[in-house]
Amino acid sequence: MLHNIRSLMLAGLALAAPVAASAQKKPAPKPQNAESAIHEADIKRDLFALAGDHFRGREGGTLDELKASVWLADQIRATGMLPAGDDGTYFQWFNLQRTRLSKASTLRIGTHEIKLNEDGAVTAPTNASITAPLVYVGTGSAAEIAKVDVKGKAVAVQIAGAPTDGISYRRYVFGKFAGQAGELVKAGAVAVVFVSDAASQALYDHWGHVFERGRYSLPGATSTKVVNTPPVIWLPASAASWVQQAGQQFTTELKVESFQYPSVNIVAKMPGTDAQLKKEYVLFSTHQDHDGVRAPIAGDSIYNGADDNATGCAALLAIMRAFKQQPGRRSALFVYQGSEERGLIGSTYFSAHPTVPQSSIVAVLNAEMMGRNVADSAALLGSTPPHMNSSDLVKTALSANQAGPKFKLDTEWDKPTHPEGWYFRSDHLPYARLGIPSIMYTSLLHVDYHTPRDEPSRIDYAKLTRMTQWMYLTGWAVANRTAPPAREPGFKLER
Numbered sequence: 001m002l003h004n005i006r007s008l009m010l011a012g013l014a015l016a017a018p019v020a021a022s023a024q025k026k027p028a029p030k031p032q033n034a035e036s037a038i039h040e041a042d043i044k045r046d047l048f049a050l051a052g053d054h055f056r057g058r059e060g061g062t063l064d065e066l067k068a069s070v071w072l073a074d075q076i077r078a079t080g081m082l083p084a085g086d087d088g089t090y091f092q093w094f095n096l097q098r099t100r101l102s103k104a105s106t107l108r109i110g111t112h113e114i115k116l117n118e119d120g121a122v123t124a125p126t127n128a129s130i131t132a133p134l135v136y137v138g139t140g141s142a143a144e145i146a147k148v149d150v151k152g153k154a155v156a157v158q159i160a161g162a163p164t165d166g167i168s169y170r171r172y173v174f175g176k177f178a179g180q181a182g183e184l185v186k187a188g189a190v191a192v193v194f195v196s197d198a199a200s201q202a203l204y205d206h207w208g209h210v211f212e213r214g215r216y217s218l219p220g221a222t223s224t225k226v227v228n229t230p231p232v233i234w235l236p237a238s239a240a241s242w243v244q245q246a247g248q249q250f251t252t253e254l255k256v257e258s259f260q261y262p263s264v265n266i267v268a269k270m271p272g273t274d275a276q277l278k279k280e281y282v283l284f285s286t287h288q289d290h291d292g293v294r295a296p297i298a299g300d301s302i303y304n305g306a307d308d309n310a311t312g313c314a315a316l317l318a319i320m321r322a323f324k325q326q327p328g329r330r331s332a333l334f335v336y337q338g339s340e341e342r343g344l345i346g347s348t349y350f351s352a353h354p355t356v357p358q359s360s361i362v363a364v365l366n367a368e369m370m371g372r373n374v375a376d377s378a379a380l381l382g383s384t385p386p387h388m389n390s391s392d393l394v395k396t397a398l399s400a401n402q403a404g405p406k407f408k409l410d411t412e413w414d415k416p417t418h419p420e421g422w423y424f425r426s427d428h429l430p431y432a433r434l435g436i437p438s439i440m441y442t443s444l445l446h447v448d449y450h451t452p453r454d455e456p457s458r459i460d461y462a463k464l465t466r467m468t469q470w471m472y473l474t475g476w477a478v479a480n481r482t483a484p485p486a487r488e489p490g491f492k493l494e495r
């Protein structure tokens, strides 16, 4: 599951032509499903292996992601699924474009040499060469700003307060880097320096390191274009004592570097049994990457991503075993998307360059974080307008829930008013934007999200097994029905 601080520049992709309803005169009697082939013990074994320290958190675009992907392809082959990637392999390669501050960048405030990404962070990659006086404006209230001429100056602001409108504290603080900084830049500031207070220091300890990584996209995407805006810098609370001193100079040389390297999708299929319907695909989607090795928390630096998203990876392997035992009339396509955490990059690539005709994909069932929180509760994202692009598919999924695990469904997180924007943060999204009926199965957020504490020992395997059965039963129903799921007319996301 992707952080919600990244913007997804996917607008402008054309809607795909709808799939024509398949004209089956005499539907064959539906075969029995193979739900009993889905075993908790298999899921648990696969998850412990994939989310073990051996794979070092599987960061997108690293050898760790590649190693985990090769391991997954071996497991997939063992289930009996056929390769459906490039050139008869299980892999589809794509390049990431990464844009970040080069290590040659420097920052000095007064007598303080600030080592970037250790003593402070630049919140967006930008080229800059600035020498300017620093002014301190307290918390940056209108009254405080009115007392100072910020034009041509670097402006230091104390982070304080708390959100008042229901958004998370993280969004409140990160919102300042665009909102409050933007106002100061508009008033003529040449740089903005935010200093943590005690509350935001905890946030800095947890999130300060994310900026070092820079931005990722597919090559040529606008989201990694550098626009050279005045730098916004985030300092730890330890800077509060000296940053207020009058008469200090702010000096920085920031240089952006941009380069490409490969990431990978893993693609496999189980051909359908019906001569016509086998040309259509039910796509089971998940992502194999996570956040890699990062700043340690309580002595652990490996972000194992057990829930996010080894749960989805293990679930798909189990679903493959069921389809091997009993193939459906339509084909089943399994796509593990690389570099989801870097901005839904593998799914953006696969949805635009699928290894089967785009119009042959009748539904996307996406598995994202399915093994935490209360045992009998789960969520189906894409089941509420404006996120619902196929009420027909949702109906099938709800029936599968009743036939199988009978989860109590949380509908709050699918609402466009929900502050987390959960719907926009996983791999079904690029498919939905193309008009393909798409839903996400999830057990939602928890306190260990994107920390080294997201470990295999914290997963509820019985629940994960039931989530897997639910996905499978939905996919099975879609694979065997006569017509593909109908698309919602007038589907339009709120962003």
Ligand SMILES: [Zn+2]
Binding pocket: 001, 002, 003, 308, 341, 450
């Ligand atoms: Zn995630």
